[in-house]
Amino acid sequence: MTAQLGEFLLIVGGAGLLAAIAAAVLxxxxxxxxxxxxxxIVGSAALLGALALFIAAHARADLQxxxxxxxCDASLExxxxxxxxxxxxEGYLLLWASLASCVASAVALGRRRVVCRGEPITLAALASIPLVLVGxxxxxxxPFRTLATAPAEGHALHPQxxxxxxxxxxxxxxxxxSASAAPFALVAGALWARRGDRHWVARVRPWVILAWASLGAGIxxxxxxxxxxxGWGGYWAWDPIENAALVPWLLLTALLHALMGHERRGVGKVWTAALSAAALTLTLLGAAVARSGLVQSVHAFAAAEGAGVLAIAAALVAVAAATLIIARGDLLAPDSSPAPAATRDIAITIGSTLLVGMAAAALLGLITPVAVRIMGGVGLGVAPAFYRRTFVPAALLAGxxxxxxPMLPAAPGRARWRGLGIATSAAAVGIALAFLSGVRHPAVLACAAVLAMMASLPILQGASEVLEFSRASGYGIAQAALRVLDRTRRRIGGQIAHLGFACVMLGVAGSSLLAARATAALAPGESLTLAGRxxxxxxxxxxxxxxxxxxRAEVTLDGNATLRPAQRFHDGYDAPTPSVALDSGLAADLYVVLAGWEPNGARATIEARVNPLVAWIWIGAGLMAVGGGVSLSPRLLPRGTPIVAASPRAPHVSPMPGAEAPIPDAPAIHARGLACRAxxxxxxxxxxxDIAAGTMTAILGCNGVGKTTLLRVLATLARPSAGTLRLFGGxxxxxxxxxxxxxxxxxxxxDLTALENLVLAARLHSLADPRSRAIEEIARFDMSHRADERVGRLSRGEAQRVALARTLLHRPRLVLLDEPLTGLDTEAVVVLCETLRDMMRRGSTVVLTLHDPAAARRIxxxxxxxxRGRLADAIEPASPRSAERVEASP
Amino acid sequence: MSGTRAMAILVAKDLRIEMRAISLAGPLILAIIAACALGLALPAGPLRHGSGALCMAVLVAGLLSIERGMALERQDDALASLLLIPAARAVLYPAKLAACLVHLATISLVVTPLCIVFFSMDLGDSLGRVALAGGLGLVAIAALGTVFSAALAGGASSRLLPAVVAPLLLPVVLLVARGTPSPGVLLAFDAVFVAAGWIGFDALMEEVA
Amino acid sequence: MTRSRRHVARGFWALTLASLALAISLAVRAPTEVSMGTVQKVFYLHLPVAIHTFVAALAVFVAGAGYLAMRDARWDALGHAAAEVTLLNGTVLLLTGSFWARIAWGQWWTWSPRLTFSLLLWLLYAALLVVRSMVPSPERRALVCAIYGVVAFLDVPLVYLSVKLLPDIHPESIQLTNELRVVLAAWFVPITLLTLGLIAARYGVLRAGASAEADRAASVAAAGAHP
Known part of the structure; x- marks a missing residue:
């Protein structure tokens, strides 16, 4: 029953895909x-259904x-x-076909509203791959082939x-x-329909990142x-099938970087198109080689039919891509006057080239044994030394x-390298830390330096950006950090991925160059020493x-921990499966295998390896996946309005993104429903x-009634417990x-002198020539003779004058004074009033608190x-200066 | 004005005030007395005694000096004038942190040789590692001390600073005194403390009226 | 409290008492574990209380973060209630641990990792309550305690890592048969109910007190506005 349903679904899936392709001619x-x-949609749903059925059949151990x-067997968990x-x-093909059709549906549904002329071609191209697989x-x-009679027990999965x-x-x-098919399909569709590159370049990137991240994580x-x-102690053997997955991944990385140049400067379009095609071609070719059985590999588990078809498909893709690129070459010409290349762009281009070179080397390693076998020769492999000579220098240079x-200038003409000091000190710290941990090999030290630089530069650049934003917008640190992170997700994703690559480089360098090995036949009680353990x-x-x-062998490590390397002989399998005992750490892994033993337990051969820094490979791979995820993540916070340039009339105000832009003629202070607590x-x-700009307002009230609190709220030092407050409309x-x-x-x-206090304030306000401004201001308030006296030794009135000088030093647009006349003699009061009048003429607003109603009315x-908790205009006999009677607000 | 420049100005201001007010004298003397008293009371043998005494002396004296530093800032409400300047407000916490670190480093530089002598501590070749761990410990003390001294400012409660912060810092003391093998843990916690302290400090600087 | 709430509260406490009774009877009747003897039964109380000390500490963290984000006094009340319950759980933890150490190994106290960890945790939250009582202004107090609550919880892993270095003289692993697992699970229920119930009850009391304060202040102000 399952089998029939499964077959039916496969057929339906194929039909749906075929219909999608045929739709191109309507x-x-x-x-x-x-x-x-x-x-x-029909095709994907059917294929997913078939996949689900297949998995369920396995879970049930349906041996039919x-x-x-x-x-599978009932004894298997x-x-x-x-x-x-x-x-x-079969299962692998089914999985691939389902995922490929899902990708195709996602591309189709992603742009439901916009219908582009090239879209049907794109969808047809995307649908043809799963169709081929279904075929x-x-x-x-x-996958749903049934046996004539169901066996009593199945053959359990290989223990390894x-x-x-x-x-x-x-x-x-x-x-x-699957995802690597999308970029090429998008390019092909647009080229066929004679659409320019702006129709596909932005859509391609998310798919490239998805494909890159998944392939990388899979590898x-x-x-x-x-x-x-x-159990052989390594993680990469330059196996042809491993290369089959590595080559597309390298090409996708090159594509990602080429896209940057394409988007920013409009050059290298042929490059991006070609790389997209190459990624898909080599994916198909790699799969073909893997299934062909022409290569010896530990991955021969997946050898099956379909190699020929896949190889033909790869060739077709290559031919189609070449035709399109040549025929529509004019669409892929660089922009008429591209922006000149900055140093960073050149570096990125060199990097992409290196990546393609590495891909070519890996491809050579993949093709050579296959070609030799096809031509009748004996199985010939490519020695690891070949890869060491080609890959390693290229990878190091790319690293x-x-x-x-990050340090290179991003725009031409700017010659300075930013962050050089930080980078060099970080590199020095990295090398020092590695040196202190016992590493002496120069290549590993170099990798440590690279890692330290990749870790520190982006963080420091990001931190300075957050600080900048926090200052400009007035948000607190936490809020500013969230907003900056949200806005620069792509860049951060890339930086995390680069950091991951640096970790992987360190891990690979350490484990390849510094590994140590020892094998010994031990009797119980004897020990083996390796690298100090x-x-x-x-x-x-x-x-x-x-x-x-x-x-199983019981082995103690350094006297405390116990490791248990073993060999297992599973039922139905002749060769033993090793169970490795692993003691992992950040610095090194200890890898212990039971290589042999005598039947009576007299002696056992223990093989031990020390692989330094291997853990960094896994950490780095994880980071690369995280980086990809971050780049793909959607925006968290709602989009805010961009920061507008300050208008000439409002030199100090820069509105926060997300807030309303300031209204040019807004009152200086606007308060509604304000409530304060003390x-x-x-x-x-x-x-x-409302308090209009250019006016002086006095606030009267008895002691303790809340004048100071209100002033602090207006000064933004305290938040009101209720109500809204707007200063200068923002x-x-x-x-x-x-x-x-x-x-x-x-x-x-x-403890600082009067002059030092003022200079500090002037410098923090970024005033030009702070020292002379401070001296000037002190002179205005007639304190020059006491300028070098510590404030602690000044009298109350003298201190008040210095404080006034500090308040007005930067000619603020809003001046808030709490009992300014206390301790001032008449001369100082006159100077103060003159200065305030002068500032008010230039647009400043003054609010002061007084306890003398007469003085208030005068000035x-x-x-x-x-x-009693309510603020209202003072009721007074008519005078030229008083405001109209205003009803107290309810 | 860039953040680093504002920070430099603020740290220079703190150091200048420190040189005039010499508020570090009290804590320094307290640290020396603590080192002497513990040196008299404990036998010199185990390395633990010396490192433990050193950590306690630095911790208590350090917190005291941080509390005094914040008190100087709160005098005459001078902090409010800094809060009004956006350039200064954004870097206020790191600047205070750096200034506290300078104080702590001074105390450590004075007390460490004393303890090495009193307790006949033999650090051997792990000196670099111990110094690194000690430095990271100082950062943790400064990070938490700054934010909590700002939190407890005003009157009687500010005297409580050592009592409040010490439980949070005891694990740091443990790790440093026992000679932790990897500074990675301390580094991670320093990052957490500085981040939490910064956010808390920013929150504290906004009164709610 | 409204009537329906009172019924729910009564039902809740009845359920707690019943589950506690069940747990005690199960513990008494459970077979004695071979290696340690009768005192091992203290473990049934010790482990759930340890877990719930963390749960309450987590509640303090959440309350602190909530207050910092929203500045609502209700988060502060939650933090206060949770801190008190953390301290209560921590005290029980220390006492049972110390008691066990005495019976099993002859000393009331030893600087082993677990005990030191419990002590440091206790100190953390005791300090939080002390801070609470020392800051006069309510908004400031809430802010300070929120920050402390957040930092204290983030400190917990550091405490754990630091005490791992201490020499562990006594290995403390216990093998539990399936029966004993059932007893342990039975003890989890009343302790959980107690922890959550106490937090909720204290929260209610604190909020009632706070709203009474607010009413009083409002009536004073209203009286002042209309002389």
């Missing part, structure tokens, strides 16, 4: 698009299906049954595949391979599996360029575990008032730099009174 554009989308019987589903050729499945590699890494490795690789997981399961890139054999024991006979008690409730925080406050206390540093344009 008459109207709209019909074409709709039909293609419909076909794709040949595929299940070959890999459920997680491994599911892994078995895609460990075989292969229906003809040769049917029973690892969590095998649960994610195939899906990740399939996802990567890393595969390497990890090889490391912990296979150095990557580390230098002692392994002592306790004994060898045989036991039965699950479905395997296990021979010491837990409401001192002001529901105050609403948020209060944005106006901070243009406020001057004279408080109850003089707010000066007692102020408007008088407000706070009484």
């Amino acid at each position: 008459r109207t554009l709209a019909t074409r698009a709709r039909a293609a989308r419909a076909g794709l 299906l040949a595929a299940v019987a070959a890999r 459920i997680p491994w049954r599911i892994v078995a589903a895609w460990s075989g050729g 292969v499945m229906l003809s040769d590699a049917d 595949l029973r690892h969590w890494a095998m649960a994610v490795h195939p899906p990740l690789l399939c996802l990567g391979m 890393a997981v595969g390497a990890f599996w090889a490391y912990v399961q296979l 150095v360029l990557m580390a230098l890139a 002692t392994l002592r054999l306790i004994g060898v024991r045989e036991s039965r575990r699950g479905d395997a006979n296990e021979v 010491g837990g008690v409401d001192v002001l409730r529901d105050a609403s008032f 948020e209060p925080e944005a106006a901070r730099g243009s406020i001057g406050l004279l408080g109850h206390q003089h707010m000066l540093y007692r 102020a344009d408007r008088v407000l009174v706070i009484e």
